[in-house]
Amino acid sequence: MADDGSSQSTTVWPVPKFYFEVKWDSQKMSFQEVSGLDIQSEEIKYRHGDSPQFSVIKMPGMKKFGNVTMKKGVFKDDNKFWDWFDQIKMNKIKRLPVTITLLDEGGGAVMVWKLANAWPTKITGTDLKSEGNEVAIETIEIVHEGLTIALK
Template sequence: MAVERPNKNPYSNFNFIVEFDGTEVAAFTEVTGLDSENTPIDYREGADATSAMRKIVGIETYPAVELKRGVTGNLVLWEWRKEVRDGGTTFPPVKQVTIKLLDEAHNRNAPAMTWSLTNAWPSKLTGPSLSAKGNDYAVEQLSLVHERLDIS
């Protein structure tokens, strides 16, 4: 459940955790794509030739959610992606993904806000860009498609 701050100051965007089916399996450095959109449909009744078009609500769509993390050698994301590629026991192998925004005290039991992705599965796993010229850490990116986004 969302918790509004008494002082009205915004929460910091770096205090978050990501869970797959209720378990935190990896630490991510960035999450983007927590969007929801309804495409408007222009509508006019056949006998109503004089008035302007009405806008009615169309299908809700969601972009892929992008998760970035440093490469640690943990293959849990690759194993999930491989299930999609190879056609695992359930296809696609969906999970409930939860992104929790935490307060400054890192209270995991009472997150400030929670985004829930229903029936999410990895459509793409991007490996790191490797270069001997820099000192950045290696980052991989996971693209998740999903059927619904809910916020609480």
């Protein structure tokens, strides 16, 4: 007899990644895809000259955060990406907190990523094809100064 899954615990299954929300400051925005939620600790290599071991010591160094890329459909009169990007003047830009929340089937937060002082570094408009049959998608790449994760 086939297993219908009714005997398995509901806490054993991983959470699907297709239900999420993104907030820029306090404004909720809809995206098709979010990627680049990564953090890395750079390594520091050191070896003093009279060390009897002929190898380096590796220590954790500064943290490095990847740029976050977000993709969404193009809608008429929706220029939020471009409006934010147009605010860049010399070395000044309005920096925003960005919150990305992975949701469960009831809409509750499962995991929350918070980006500190985010600002746009690149916008890519949609490609245009006379024989295309896809939705127009635009992409924004944002940089930030910190990534914190909260598990719910």
